[in-house]
Amino acid sequence: MDIYLIKLIVAHLIGDFFLQPNAWVKEKEAKKLSSPKLYLHVAIHIVLIFVIFLSFDVWKTALLIGVFHLIIDALKLLFQNRKNARLLFFIDQGLHFISIVGVWHLFYKGNLDISFLSETKTWFLISGVLFLTMPTSITMRVIIAKWLPDNQPDSPKSLQNAGKYIGILERVLIFVFILTNHFEAVGFLLAAKSIFRFGDLKEAHDLKLTEYVLIGTLLSFGIAIVTAMLVQMFIV
DSSP, X not given: OXXXXXXXXXXXXXXXXXXXXXXXXXXXXXHGGGOHHHHHHHHHHHHHHXXXXXXXXXXXXXXXXXXXXXXXXXXXXHHOOTTTHHHHHHHHHHHHHHHHHHHHHHHHOOOOOOGGGGSHHHHHHHHHHHHTTHHHHHHHXXXXXXXXXTTOOOOTTSOTTHHHHHHHHHHHHHHHHHHTTOHHHHHHHHHHHHXXXXXXXXXXXXXXXXXXHHHHHHHHHHHHHHHHHHHHHHHO
């Protein structure tokens, strides 16, 4: 990756995640475009370009980055509410990245190499990861539904859909571990999950619940391992 693009990304990461206190974020959300912190935040991004490049010759780059950042953040503040806050966060960061790549291309003649998208290997990897997310969650739910213990309401202490997302994360991690030839990490992950689950199951005093969790865990790990090994076989 080009050094200029890396520097622009580093400047953005520092400005957005290290030099923007939560108090500034809350003030911007409350006062919108009338918040002084919005313009101070943009100014910090401009200054960071000069600092990281160690030159004032990049003033055009810094200024354009600042303009784009102000426009994107302003639009986010205008449209943001409690319901779409999380979605707008990702859209906001995506637009920032696109603007950074655009400025990099304009001033440094940079071009992103996306030739990997035409490779079969890439699509095997993408299909493997996608399969291990929602498709596997739904498949597992269908398979083990008949073993669901009776009278097991959702615990008020449990986060909504936490189990589903924990399963997705563990399968994706197993996928990565196997493709990078770190099989020992899979065992560590299984041991770690067992330790965290042991206390809850011990307190529940429910054999059926314990067996249900064990079936779900082994099925999740098994599907992830088989999927990773199949993908690895086709991309090697």
